[in-house]
Amino acid sequence: MKSELEKIVDSGQKLGAEYVEVRAQNLFKTVITVKDSRVEVVRKGTENGAAIRVLLNGVWGFASTGTLEPKQLIESVTEACKMAKAASLQVKEPAKLADVKAVEAEVRIKRQRDPKEVPIEQKIDFVLANDKTVFDYDKRVKSCTVNYLDVSGTNYFANSDKTYIEQDKLYLYVATVVWAKETDKLTLAHDLVGYTTGFEIFDTETPEIIGRRAAKRTVDLLKAKIPKGGTYPAVIGPQIIGVFAHEAFGHLAEADLTLAGSVLIDKLGKKVGSDIVNIIDDGTMEGAFGSYKYDDEGVPSQKTTLIKNGEIVGLMHNRETAQKYGTKPTGNARAEDFRYEPIIRQRNTYFTRGDHSFEELLEGIKFGFYIKNYRGGQANLDGTFQVGVQEAYEIVDGEVGAPIRNVSFSGNTLETLYKVEAVGKDFELNVGVCGKGQPAFIGAGGPHVRVKEVLLGGGA
Amino acid sequence: MAELKPHELLNFGEKAIKIAMKKGADEAEAFIAETLSTIVRIERGQIVKNIRKKDQGLGIRAVYNKTVGFSYTNMLSDKSIEETAVEAFRSAKASKPDKDWSGFPKPKKFGTTTGTYDKKLAAISSDELVDVASIMLTEAADYDKRVLAAFGSAETRLSSKAVVNSHGIEAFDEGTSIVCDLSAVAREADEVTPMCTEFNAERVYKIDPKWVGREAAKQAISSLKARKIDSGTFPVIFGQLALFDVLYFTFINAVKADQVQRKQSALEGKIGQKVTSDMITIYDDGLAANGLQTWKFDAEGTPCQKTPIIEKGILRHYLYDCYTAKKDKVESTGNATRSGIASYQSTPVIQATNFTINSGNKSPDDLIEEVENGVIVYGFQGAHSSNPSTGEFSVVATPAWKIEKGEISYAVKGAMLAGTIFDVLSNVSALGNNVRKVEQLVAPWITVKNVRVIGK
Numbered sequence: 081m082k083s084e085l086e087k088i089v090d091s092g093q094k095l096g097a098e099y100v101e102v103r104a105q106n107l108f109k110t111v112i113t114v115k116d117s118r119v120e121v122v123r124k125g126t127e128n129g130a131a132i133r134v135l136l137n138g139v140w141g142f143a144s145t146g147t148l149e150p151k152q153l154i155e156s157v158t159e160a161c162k163m164a165k166a167a168s169l170q171v172k173e174p175a176k177l178a179d180v181k182a183v184e185a186e187v188r189i190k191r192q193r194d195p196k197e198v199p200i201e202q203k204i205d206f207v208l209a210n211d212k213t214v215f216d217y218d219k220r221v222k223s224c225t226v227n228y229l230d231v232s233g234t235n236y237f238a239n240s241d242k243t244y245i246e247q248d249k250l251y252l253y254v255a256t257v258v259w260a261k262e263t264d265k266l267t268l269a270h271d272l273v274g275y276t277t278g279f280e281i282f283d284t285e286t287p288e289i290i291g292r293r294a295a296k297r298t299v300d301l302l303k304a305k306i307p308k309g310g311t312y313p314a315v316i317g318p319q320i321i322g323v324f325a326h327e328a329f330g331h332l333a334e335a336d337l338t339l340a341g342s343v344l345i346d347k348l349g350k351k352v353g354s355d356i357v358n359i360i361d362d363g364t365m366e367g368a369f370g371s372y373k374y375d376d377e378g379v380p381s382q383k384t385t386l387i388k389n390g391e392i393v394g395l396m397h398n399r400e401t402a403q404k405y406g407t408k409p410t411g412n413a414r415a416e417d418f419r420y421e422p423i424i425r426q427r428n429t430y431f432t433r434g435d436h437s438f439e440e441l442l443e444g445i446k447f448g449f450y451i452k453n454y455r456g457g458q459a460n461l462d463g464t465f466q467v468g469v470q471e472a473y474e475i476v477d478g479e480v481g482a483p484i485r486n487v488s489f490s491g492n493t494l495e496t497l498y499k500v501e502a503v504g505k506d507f508e509l510n511v512g513v514c515g516k517g518q519p520a521f522i523g524a525g526g527p528h529v530r531v532k533e534v535l536l537g538g539g540a
Numbered sequence: 541m542a543e544l545k546p547h548e549l550l551n552f553g554e555k556a557i558k559i560a561m562k563k564g565a566d567e568a569e570a571f572i573a574e575t576l577s578t579i580v581r582i583e584r585g586q587i588v589k590n591i592r593k594k595d596q597g598l599g600i601r602a603v604y605n606k607t608v609g610f611s612y613t614n615m616l617s618d619k620s621i622e623e624t625a626v627e628a629f630r631s632a633k634a635s636k637p638d639k640d641w642s643g644f645p646k647p648k649k650f651g652t653t654t655g656t657y658d659k660k661l662a663a664i665s666s667d668e669l670v671d672v673a674s675i676m677l678t679e680a681a682d683y684d685k686r687v688l689a690a691f692g693s694a695e696t697r698l699s700s701k702a703v704v705n706s707h708g709i710e711a712f713d714e715g716t717s718i719v720c721d722l723s724a725v726a727r728e729a730d731e732v733t734p735m736c737t738e739f740n741a742e743r744v745y746k747i748d749p750k751w752v753g754r755e756a757a758k759q760a761i762s763s764l765k766a767r768k769i770d771s772g773t774f775p776v777i778f779g780q781l782a783l784f785d786v787l788y789f790t791f792i793n794a795v796k797a798d799q800v801q802r803k804q805s806a807l808e809g810k811i812g813q814k815v816t817s818d819m820i821t822i823y824d825d826g827l828a829a830n831g832l833q834t835w836k837f838d839a840e841g842t843p844c845q846k847t848p849i850i851e852k853g854i855l856r857h858y859l860y861d862c863y864t865a866k867k868d869k870v871e872s873t874g875n876a877t878r879s880g881i882a883s884y885q886s887t888p889v890i891q892a893t894n895f896t897i898n899s900g901n902k903s904p905d906d907l908i909e910e911v912e913n914g915v916i917v918y919g920f921q922g923a924h925s926s927n928p929s930t931g932e933f934s935v936v937a938t939p940a941w942k943i944e945k946g947e948i949s950y951a952v953k954g955a956m957l958a959g960t961i962f963d964v965l966s967n968v969s970a971l972g973n974n975v976r977k978v979e980q981l982v983a984p985w986i987t988v989k990n991v992r993v994i995g996k
Binding site: 145223462 | 595623666674688928
């Protein structure tokens with residue numbers, strides 16, 4: 081593949097591009113969907129394609145095509161250059177790239193069982209076992225959907241800085257959604273797991289463990305009541321603190337969004353939260369859902385500290401924003417597949433541990449909420465965030481009390497970071513799929529954290 | 541400009557079906573799609589990228605002994621089509637039978653569609669699209685110097701699709717679309733506004749980038765000096781983007797037949813009953829002229845149609861694909877779609893087409909004037925965290941403004957709205973005359989009384 085891609089890079093340079101990169105992929109996917117114990121579909125697919133990006137007169141041109149045929153790739157690089165030229169007349173501030181060391185690398189993921197080699201029957205049995213556990217858990221379980229996805233294959237990367245990388249891709253993902261009903265009350269909860277390891281992971285994370293967890297969560301919600309909305313002290317669990325780290329803070333620290341006017345635009349080097357707040361975006365955690373070795377600009381992934389002792393010490397960069405900030409790229413440029421251009425994305429984003437036990441965090445809260453499990457979240461550039469909650473409990477006199485439902489909490493990120501009062505000593509990393517114009521697999525997590533107050537949107 | 545001619549798409553489908561049938565499939569169906577898109581992207585007040593994408597592929601469903609297998613490829617060569625068809629059959633053999641499987645649809649006559657293809661759009665140059673983006677930028681910058689056009693784009697798309705099945709369906713359709721959007725923020729001293737997004741989407745080349753640029757900028761400026769408000773129960777005017785956000789994740793799911801049949805919908809068993817205010821009438825119109833989701837046929841080759849969902853508050857019908865329709869012994873309403881990054885990767889799922897809420901006779905100004913003390917909301921943050929089964933939502937209103945004595949008085953900061961969509965639709969008190977298209981929704985502004993707002 082190397083010489084084929086290098087030829088395309090050469091022709092882009094001959095057409096006048098300052099920078100040329102070619103990404104090619106050869107991926108296999110399997111999706112199994114089981115709805116209420118019925119195998120709705122077993123879906124297998126092959127995806128080959130290439131993405132060509134050029135920088136010409138300071139403007140990006142991008143062309144993608146679902147083929148790896150040399151003739152078509154030459155057409156695409158010509159197209160990309162043409163596209164950049166068409167836009168370059170309007171440009172005021174030409175894009176430039178931070179220098180990086182050229183890399184030549186082959187990344188092979190260690191695994192015992194490549195999902196591509198696992199018989200389809202075995203994958204179907206795995207999903208059906210998950211479904212069966214859910215329905216066996218409680219007769220109030222009325223419906224269940226399990227989606228299984230595996231992706232394997234190889235990405236190829238070459239650019240005009242003489243970097244060439246072949247990198248294996250491997251993802252396993254299981255989403256279990258459960259509905260339960262009792263008289264007129266209908267509840268819904270989900271469970272997500274994801275790995276960048278081989279199929280052997282399911283020997284320990286068995287379908288029974290996954291199914292039971294999802295079912296319990298949904299059935300427990302039947303007892304939950306809708307709380308009164310308002311401002312309350314809260315203990316936030318690892319799942320939600322992860323969503324907060326990713327949604328409420330992380331997006332604001334993606335340098336493209338920072339430059340686009342996020343509230344962090346002039347905050348680098350400044351204090352934005354209490355001393356005990358530390359947030360990291362780490363692409364190097366072994367087997368984690370948001371980990372990878374090289375990003376889609378060929379830059380090595382790394383562990384990037386965003387907040388240290390309450391102060392912003394770093395942002396997440398691609399080569400272009402790193403150049404603007406006069407710093408080094410952090411390896412956060414990711415593209416979902418050949419159809420998309422790389423943009424700044426998070427990896428595994430988390431609060432680091434503190435020194436409090438869970439009981440110590442609850443201590444002294446007369447009335448508040450323990451917010452445990454999420455259903456989506458979203459942030460805006462002004463720092464307003466919203467996190468939907470699927471599992472939460474009252475805290476009464478320092479003890480976890482009755483469950484509540486249909487809430488989300490909201491606030492301003494920077495105000496909330498100052499309201500962090502205590503950080504737990506536990507730690508958990510969870511998985512998610514982030515959407516920023518294109519999907520990306522990410523990890524998010526942290527310990528339990530106590531916050532002085534959050535705005536809870538509940539019932540009347 | 542489409543690289544593949546109609547007969548080429550259909551030929552690929554026929555080839556795939558023939559191979560699957562020869563292998564021993566009882567039935568087979570191929571879905572073939574091609575999309576060519578051109579996108580100009582705006583970041584930080586300038587054009588930064590110009591993109592051309594071509595994506596094509598084929599997905600095949602093969603049925604063996606009431607068991608469905610599916611496989612897809614994005615390489616349309618004889619060899620990979622053969623491999624894909626064989627793989628689909630193999631998947632069917634490896635999987636488990638579905639006793640309710642009732643077969644692919646039979647051919648039926650399609651209705652006519654208008655305003656879904658514009659040859660000017662099919663041949664648009666990237667220079668012209670760069671101009672569209674520049675117009676938005678200029679308008680926004682000229683509006684006020686505190687505005688930053690954070691993100692935006694101008695995009696055209698030429699899509700063609702074909703469905704072929706072993707019962708004789710051979711359908712082809714093509715369509716165009718154009719969309720331009722701009723997300724602006726305003727900054728003053730230490731204050732940053734939330735992102736204010738405006739857009740214009742059409743099937744034909746008739747868009748107004750000037751309006752988009754100006755309107756996004758205007759919303760951003762009027763979002764400055766935002767204040768927190770007290771909690772309470774207020775009349776709320778829902779703009780169409782806000783309405784779409786919350787309907788898409790709640791009510792639209794509740795009328796999908798699969799959700800109903802699987803007991804996940806709060807509207808199960810409510811056909812013929814009153815479920816919203818009698819001011820509300822909703823049609824799902826897959827054949828609407830110039831509709832953003834208008835096609836001759838759906839993802840299974842069933843004709844698209846106009847289906848009554850709510851008539852004066854009474855629930856009339858659910859949205860069906862072929863499988864769920866046979867289960868309920870009704871006809872498919874032509875609501876099968878293929879979702880995801882590329883349509884050919886997916887098996888059919890039920891989705892609304894042009895979900896059309898009736899309009900009223902009040903101008904936007906009239907609606908605002910009628911509100912003594914309330915809120916107007918243009919968008920929501922977090923609507924995707926709503927509960928699709930119960931219709932419960934708990935979201936942040938951004939951007940939103942306070943209405944006092946019939947006038948917009950100031951921007952509202954961080955207010956949350958909570959309730960259920962069924963209460964919202966039951967408490968509608970007025971409908972605007974300003975219909976617009978937002979994704980699957982066609983609707984005016986609506987005023988809803990007694991909405992719970994959590995301010996501080």
